[in-house]
Amino acid sequence: QGASSSSGEQKKTLYERLGGEAAISAVVDDFAQRVLADPRINQKFAKSNAPRLLYFLKQQICAATGGPCKYEGRDMQTAHRNMGITNGEFNALVEDLVATLNKFNVPKPEQDELLGILAPMRSQIVEVQSDATGTPLPADFKPAPPLPEKKIKAGPFPKKNQRKMKARR
Numbered sequence: 001q002g003a004s005s006s007s008g009e010q011k012k013t014l015y016e017r018l019g020g021e022a023a024i025s026a027v028v029d030d031f032a033q034r035v036l037a038d039p040r041i042n043q044k045f046a047k048s049n050a051p052r053l054l055y056f057l058k059q060q061i062c063a064a065t066g067g068p069c070k071y072e073g074r075d076m077q078t079a080h081r082n083m084g085i086t087n088g089e090f091n092a093l094v095e096d097l098v099a100t101l102n103k104f105n106v107p108k109p110e111q112d113e114l115l116g117i118l119a120p121m122r123s124q125i126v127e128v129q130s131d132a133t134g135t136p137l138p139a140d141f142k143p144a145p146p147l148p149e150k151k152i153k154a155g156p157f158p159k160k161n162q163r164k165m166k167a168r169r
C-alpha cells in the first residue's frame, strides 16, 4: 500500500474505504446504541438530544474522512464543556467505537486511521484527568437544543444532485 502513490495509483479516501454514506451511518447508529447502553459513560448523555448528536457525529466523521460533508456542529471544546468528561470515559467511548468497527469488519488499517483522526480531539473533550468512569453529569449542564425536524429528515449527507440543483437556481 505504501508504494501506491509513487506508482501513480489513486488512493481512495478513508470515507470511501469505510463504505461511504450508508456504512458510516450504520456504524454511527450501532456505536450510539453501545454508548447509550454503556454505564461507564451513558450518564453524560442523559439530557442530550439524540437525533442532533447522531446528525453531527455522522456529518463530522463524513467530513473528517474525506467525504462530501461539511461539519456544521459546534467545535469539540464547546460541545463538551462542563460535562466533566474523564480520560477513562474518553477511553470507554473509544472501546465502544472499536467494538462497532469490529462488528462491521472494518479492517485494522482503516480502524487505526479513524482512531488517529479522533485521538487529537481528546484534549478538547476531556476536562478531568482521571481514569474514573461512570462519573455523573454535572447538574448544571445545559444541552444543545434539538435541530429542526426538517434538517433531521434531510440528514447530514449532501444530496447527490445538490450541485446541479444549485446551479439551476
Ligand code: HEM
Pocket: 041, 044, 045, 046, 047, 048, 049, 052, 053, 056, 057, 060, 073, 074, 075, 079, 080, 083, 085, 089, 090, 093, 118, 119, 121, 122, 125, 142, 143, 144
Ligand atoms: C473523539 C471523541 C468524540 C467525538 C468525535 C465527539 C463528537 C461529538 C459531536 C460531533 C457532538 C455534537 C456537537 C453539537 O451538538 O454541536 C458531540 C456532542 C456530545 N458529546 Fe461527544 N464526541 C466525542 C467524545 C465524547 C465523550 C467521551 C463523551 C462522554 C463520555 C461525549 C458526550 C457528548 C454529549 C453528551 C454530547 C451532547 C452535548 C449537548 O447535548 O449539548 N462525547 N460530540
